Amino acid sequence: MVTLFxxxxxxxxxxxxxxxxxxxxxxxxxxxxxxVVRVMKWQGKKIDTLCRxxxxxxxxxxxxxxxxxxxxxxxxxxxxxxxxxxxxxLVSGLTYLLSCIFLKMWPYNIFDYKDTGxxxxxxxxxxxxxYQEFFGVKLLSKWPxxxxxxxxxxxxxxxxxxxxxxxxxxxxxxxxxxxxxxxxLIRIIKLADSIYSKSLENYNMADAELEExxxxxxx
Amino acid sequence: MGSILKKFGQGILxxxxxxxxxxxxxxxxxxxxxxxxxxxxxxIILFFKGKSLQSDLPEDIEAKRILYPEKVEPKAEVExxxxxxxxxxDTDRIDEDRMAARYAIEEEKARRxxxxxxxxxxxxxxxxxxxxxxxxxxxxxxxxxxxxPNIEDDSEEVEEEDFEEEEDVESEKLTVDELMxxxxxxxxxxxxxxxxxxxxxxxxxxxxxxxxxxxxxxxDK
Numbered sequence: 001m002v003t004l005f006x007x008x009x010x011x012x013x014x015x016x017x018x019x020x021x022x023x024x025x026x027x028x029x030x031x032x033x034x035x036v037v038r039v040m041k042w043q044g045k046k047i048d049t050l051c052r053x054x055x056x057x058x059x060x061x062x063x064x065x066x067x068x069x070x071x072x073x074x075x076x077x078x079x080x081x082x083x084x085x086x087x088x089x090l091v092s093g094l095t096y097l098l099s100c101i102f103l104k105m106w107p108y109n110i111f112d113y114k115d116t117g118x119x120x121x122x123x124x125x126x127x128x129x130x131y132q133e134f135f136g137v138k139l140l141s142k143w144p145x146x147x148x149x150x151x152x153x154x155x156x157x158x159x160x161x162x163x164x165x166x167x168x169x170x171x172x173x174x175x176x177x178x179x180x181x182x183x184x185l186i187r188i189i190k191l192a193d194s195i196y197s198k199s200l201e202n203y204n205m206a207d208a209e210l211e212e213x214x215x216x217x218x219x
Numbered sequence: 220m221g222s223i224l225k226k227f228g229q230g231i232l233x234x235x236x237x238x239x240x241x242x243x244x245x246x247x248x249x250x251x252x253x254x255x256x257x258x259x260x261x262x263i264i265l266f267f268k269g270k271s272l273q274s275d276l277p278e279d280i281e282a283k284r285i286l287y288p289e290k291v292e293p294k295a296e297v298e299x300x301x302x303x304x305x306x307x308x309d310t311d312r313i314d315e316d317r318m319a320a321r322y323a324i325e326e327e328k329a330r331r332x333x334x335x336x337x338x339x340x341x342x343x344x345x346x347x348x349x350x351x352x353x354x355x356x357x358x359x360x361x362x363x364x365x366x367x368p369n370i371e372d373d374s375e376e377v378e379e380e381d382f383e384e385e386e387d388v389e390s391e392k393l394t395v396d397e398l399m400x401x402x403x404x405x406x407x408x409x410x411x412x413x414x415x416x417x418x419x420x421x422x423x424x425x426x427x428x429x430x431x432x433x434x435x436x437x438x439d440k
Contacts, residue, residue: 025230027227033230054279059281059282072276075258079262182243
């Protein structure tokens with residue numbers, strides 16, 4: 001038997017460890033995904049509350065009408081929910097604009113670590129000497145030792161601090177609102193199919209007739 | 220073990236589908252901004268119409284009318300009044316004419332009560348004004364003379380006179396019975412002697428003087 005390469009015991013353990021790590025990562029992603037799906041199902045239930053009365057009272061009579069009515073409700077809810085995050089985003093935009101005006105910098109660099117950017121609050125490492133060529137590819141070979149910037153507060157960077165914080169909060173909030181909107185939209189499509197469907201699943205004509213006769217005999 | 224493998228499979232699926240999901244979220248995000256702008260314009264228009272974007276749709280109103288009729292159409296709070304039933308003894312039926320007359324009397328009583336209250340209010344306010352005027356009299360030193368403007372005095376007099384007239388009118392209105400008695404007293408027929416006296420009274424000195432003056436004027440001419 002020809003063997004191309006021989007694996008030592010330690011190599012085998014290493015490969016098994018890597019495989020387990022990969023499996024664990026994918027399982028973790030699967031868990032996160034299933035949690036997101038569950039959350040979206042829970043978020044979509046909002047449309048049940050919004051449309052329940054009209055459906056139960058049989059005011060909405062067909063799937064097309066239901067979709068139109070539910071979309072109006074969904075849009076109104078989206079408008080109501082997205083007001084605050086969009087205002088926060090607007091505030092962040094205004095902050096950026098005012099920073100540009102006061103510092104007379106067009107454009108105003110929010111990533112500058114020396115004076116005006118929010119990165120003045122972080123360590124900036126020098127990675128220039130940390131790469132080594134490995135089969136023609138530059139790879140990170142060691143942890144950098146030189147820090148270009150140490151955290152410090154800069155007055156000129158106040159605008160960027162406010163901008164970054166408000167932008168992140170507003171954007172994440174807005175994306176969650178969009179996610180809710182999508183969840184409700186999926187729920188509307190599902191409900192439009194399910195509410196007005198007439199199923200013959202588990203229906204047997206003979207059994208039905210038998211039950212009918214039993215009822216008439218009982219009376 | 221099976222569930223872990225299932226999650227592992229789902230993980231691979233989500234990892235491959237994730238970019239597409241992110242793109243979808245980004246597209247909906249941009250769509251949401253446009254939707255927000257359109258709905259904001261719509262809400263502004265609705266605001267000036269006195270409505271709101273969150274207000275009930277026609278379907279909701281219809282559904283509420285069907286499911287919760289009491290909430291949609293609450294009973295109107297009508298001021299209830301105890302009815303006065305007058306029954307005709309002969310026919311044992313409600314006499315509508317007499318009932319209407321009774322209601323009219325009740326209304327008249329209420330109207331008179333209101334007028335009486337108003338009159339009292341006017342009287343009390345007048346008394347207060349008088350008291351105020353008395354209080355507002357300026358304190359003078361021994362050497363100073365009290366100067367009273369004639370215009371104000373006249374106006375006060377006029378007001379007083381008007382008020383007296385009003386009082387008279389109201390007294391006429393309110394004491395109809397008394398006036399009726401007075402008229403009966405005045406209806407006494409005068410005798411011939413009294414009539415002659417009245418004629419004599421007509422030939423007053425003043426009257427003659429006036430005539431003489433007229434004659435004098437004519438004589439000059």
